[in-house]
Amino acid sequence: MNIAIVEISESHEECIFSQVSFMKDAGYSVSLIAHPKVIQQAKSYASYFSNIIEFDGDVKGIKIRMRKSIQLFNLLKKYDKVMFNTASSSKIIRNAVFLLNFKKTSCVGVIHDVSKLSSSFTQKVISTKIKKYVALSEDLVAAAKVPSDIKLASFYPIFFPNQEYEDMKKNKEEIWICIPGRVFFSRRDYRFLIEQLANQTGLDNRIKFIILGNINTTDGIQFKEEINGLNLQNYFVFFEKFIENATYYNYLKSSDYILPLLNKNDKSYVNQKITGTFNLAYAYKKTMLNDEYYKVIPNLLAKSYFYTDNSFINVLNSLSDKKGKQYEEEKWTYKFQQQQYINFLNS
Structure with a gap:
């Protein structure tokens, strides 16, 4: 399966690594279509992507937004599945997703504010195509008011590229x-x-x-x-x-x-x-x-x-x-989060 992760603004880069890692480990080929600043932030794990395409969605003016929307649509229609890393707010995302209603491309979205699912007109337009969303906490899923035709699941983007951890020379008493x-x-x-x-x-x-x-x-x-x-x-x-x-x-x-x-x-x-x-x-x-x-x-x-x-x-x-709180639950493990994410992606 050929998948694209899309983030055309310069926000929420921290969500991307967990997703591409989950997909790559499941055997998928993943492209990144993203704002130049996001691509710069993701350079430490660029090798996880089969293809990287710059797309700056921070534009103003109706004409240029429509031109950008069509450009994004033409990029995305080639993929089997698209994961929108921010599936809200942007009029370019709204327009491109609406155009994808006429294509077989499957769409899933990360929703950063679950209240938009029931209150935002732009979100309702996006939801004509995107019927599956993931929130960044199970607590938010439990609290959300979800329209009957929408599926909402959660995952935790809590995994990061491997780092070389050096001694911080911290006084153990501090x-x-x-x-x-x-x-x-x-x-x-x-x-x-x-x-x-x-x-x-x-x-x-x-x-x-x-x-x-x-x-x-x-x-x-x-x-x-x-x-x-x-x-x-x-x-x-x-x-x-x-x-x-x-x-x-x-x-x-x-x-x-x-x-x-x-x-x-x-x-x-x-x-x-x-x-x-x-x-x-x-x-x-x-x-x-x-x-x-x-x-x-x-x-x-x-x-x-x-x-x-x-x-x-x-x-x-x-x-x-005091002693710190323990993280013994299975849900905090990579294996659990990856399986939950892939299962929902393919449901």
């Missing part, structure tokens, strides 16, 4: 709490962290917050200045430039805990979408620290320690006496 990604106040509740640390007394000096992203955003510079102004810089590790994959994954592997630092009471993470930070924790089998609001998510309940506004510092100070 407790590393990783916050992945560049600093944007709109994405994570860094303000909560600043306020909690500003009011703290007696925080365990073995704690290190690893801000795992280039600090040089407008918000990142402000965040670092506020931390320095509070004389808390000894509790932090910052990076002043882009972090190469090997270093990025080494820090994740070496961290003791992951702190998603979601804005409290953000319901979208309960029943609509998943932050990639959750899947990074699942991938490296790390215990998360989450606000108690998110106890309603079964996977988080099983793999997190929880805090409130009043208990955050106490929870941090208790970490040296």
